[in-house]
Amino acid sequence: ILNVEQSPQSLHVQEGDSTNFTCSFPSSNFYALHWYRWETAKSPEALFVMTLNGDEKKKGRISATLNTKEGYSYLYIKGSQPEDSATYLCAPFLGGAGSYQLTFGKGTKLSVIP
């Protein structure tokens, strides 16, 4: 069983606050890490695909970093807005050659209070 941990499980922040969450994963057999945002009643939306140690990706107010040696990724949201309220899921590729399954964490549920 491949263990992908996300923390915190949930958090509430005020509009305008910046926040960050963590995804930790086994560092062996690492190929890539995907971040998704999943709003209620919608499809999970792809945010980033990260592959290299030290990678940093940015999309608007959201950014992510990757440390493959120690097996973690951080997701940052700057100046949170109510529309950022969603569950954020990380999913590393850990299955090895020929496997294309994503192994998801349980997610971090973010609620932004106006």
Place this chain on the structure above:
Amino acid sequence: DTGVSQNPRHKITKRGQNVTFRCDPISEHNRLYWYRQTLGQGPEFLTYFQNEAQLEKSRLLSDRFSAERPKGSFSTLEIQRTEQGDSAMYLCASSQLAGGNTDTQYFGPGTRLTVL
């Protein structure tokens, strides 16, 4: 809209009945995936197709579950003799064969199954 679509969005059934879900991927995508999400968990991989070939199956996919992608386009997931433990959100995703493990999987909105 050219995203991944799934039907039905909700399904309520009685224990022991069979159910079938459909997934229509993004048209040029040749890879299609099924995942299941139960309460409090992240999505868990069930199976994966490349064109019409089913190339990978999870141990979660018991013999009551069968998935097909007959012409390499849409896919169906059938659950026979449903059990209450099958209640979950069933998600479909598709991707285009390009970089392998870095290919983005694009998800549909899911089918929520409730087994009474």
